[in-house]
Amino acid sequence: MFDGRSGVAGRLSAEGLSLSGALPVFTQSAALCYRIKCGAPEILLITTRRAQRWIIPKGWLINGLSAPETAAREAWEEAGVLGKCGTESLGRFAYVKKRSNNASALCLVDVFPLFVQQMETRFPEAGKRRRKWHSPEKASAKVSSPELAALLDGFGGHTH
Known part of the structure; x- marks a missing residue:
C-alpha cells in the first residue's frame, strides 16, 4: 500500500520516481468524503465521467491552494459537498x-479526510x-485501486 505512514512512502515521492525515467510522475490530491x-462512518463515492467507475473526488494540485484545500475544492466540483477537510493525509495511492x-x-494521490457538512x-x-x-467495507469493494481500497476499508471516521 502507498501509505504515508509506512516506510515505503519515502521511496514513493514524485521526484524520486521521476528520476527513474519509467513514466512521468505527478502528484494529485483527493478527498475521502x-x-x-x-454512529458509523459512511464514505461518499462518485463515478468517473467516462467509464463510470467508482472513485473518490481527486484532481491536480491547484496553484495557490494547499493539498487539503485542493482536495476540498475537488470534493465541491466533482461531488457537490462542502465540509471540514483535515490537514493530515490518511495515506497515498498510485x-x-x-x-x-x-x-x-x-499519479501519486494524497488522500485527505473531509467531514461532509453540506451536500x-x-x-x-x-x-x-x-x-x-x-x-x-462496501466502498472498498467498489473501487478498482487496491491501495485506495485498503485506505477506505481501514477508515473508521475522524474527529469532526
Whole structure:
C-alpha cells in the first residue's frame, strides 16, 4: 500500500520516481468524503465521467491552494459537498492515468479526510457523475485501486 505512514512512502515521492525515467510522475490530491450515520462512518463515492467507475473526488494540485484545500475544492466540483477537510493525509495511492495525448503518467494521490457538512444538488459536475454513500467495507469493494481500497476499508471516521 502507498501509505504515508509506512516506510515505503519515502521511496514513493514524485521526484524520486521521476528520476527513474519509467513514466512521468505527478502528484494529485483527493478527498475521502465521509459522514457519521447511526454512529458509523459512511464514505461518499462518485463515478468517473467516462467509464463510470467508482472513485473518490481527486484532481491536480491547484496553484495557490494547499493539498487539503485542493482536495476540498475537488470534493465541491466533482461531488457537490462542502465540509471540514483535515490537514493530515490518511495515506497515498498510485494509479496510471491515460492522458489526452495518449501518453501515460503515474499519479501519486494524497488522500485527505473531509467531514461532509453540506451536500448540494447543483454543483459544477452534477450532470456528469453519480454519487452514493457506502460503508467503508462496501466502498472498498467498489473501487478498482487496491491501495485506495485498503485506505477506505481501514477508515473508521475522524474527529469532526
